């Protein structure tokens with residue numbers, strides 16, 4: 001497929017197709033760099049979806065961090081709204097875990113999570129042009145929405161269901177985000193704040209360290225019940241992890257958000273302090289993967305990933 005978009009981008013191939021959107025790899029002909037084009041599926045007409053996509057574009061124009069894809073342009077293509085952002089060459093943590101089929105070393109997991117916490121902190125403290133806090137919460141932090149680059153840095157993507165808590169859009173009975181990574185208050189449809197994102201990072205962290213799924217069960221209903229019960233086994237039951245790190249994970253995963261860290265930045269600081277207890281000279285799985293393994297597959301058979309946001313059957 002080849003088509004000029006916004007006169008600046010040349011579509012190369014599809015990257016992913018979700019419940020609401022489609023994502024394509026493109027060339028930015030202005031800069032010669034790779035870009036990602038995201039648009040709503042042409043069969044999605046729900047007003048909520050259109051509004052959410054506009055909100056996502058608004059957020060991308062406002063949040064600047066080296067570990068969040070950079071807004072490049074937005075416009076229309078064949079009557080569809082489209083946003084272009086910088087491309088992260090690498091793979092999502094979901095794909096990485098699916099390929100490795102083993103837990104990550106505490107060192108690797110810890111530094112990936114510090115990256116995500118820093119990116120989130122930047123999003124949480126984003127402001128309007130007048131300097132007013134946006135009150136942004138991502139609400140969908142999960143291994144699918146964290147892309148690991150070839151240097152082993154983690155990038156936070158997909159502000160598709162993020163919310164400005166000044167105008168919270170919580171509708172009783174409506175869950176947005178992936179159930180298996182939701183904080184109990186989000187799964188109960190209470191108004192969320194930044195601490196729900198911290199909890200989601202806690203779930204991802206727990207899973208990277210143990211190589212297991214924390215709340216995910218055979219059905220969304222059961223997963224949801226597990227989230228509400230919020231029983232979190234100690235990481236040390238499944239992996240050798242310094243107690244100081246295990247304590248940080250448990251605090252991020254406290255069912256009561258008032259007992260979590262006040263901010264993602266505080267959680268990142270606590271992790272950095274705990275890093276002193278990591279074994280010296282540990283070889284990380286990411287470092288041992290060669291470049292070809294970390295590069296996304298290019299075979300035409302697997303270039304389109306079909307992602308169902310709620311049915312996260314695999315990683």
Ligand SMILES: Nc1ncnc2c1ncn2[C@@H]1O[C@H](COP(=O)(O)OP(=O)(O)O)[C@@H](O)[C@H]1O
Pocket residue numbers: 015016017018019020021022023036038069085086087088089092144145147157158159160307
């Ligand atoms: N900037 C990016 N760089 C690299 N891959 C990306 C980027 N944006 C999206 N992707 C890939 O496309 C997938 C879907 O994108 P996402 O923004 O999460 O859409 P959706 O809202 O449909 O979940 C991601 O899981 C990731 O694999």
Ligand SMILES: [Mg+2]
Pocket residue numbers: 144145158
């Ligand atoms: Mg996504």
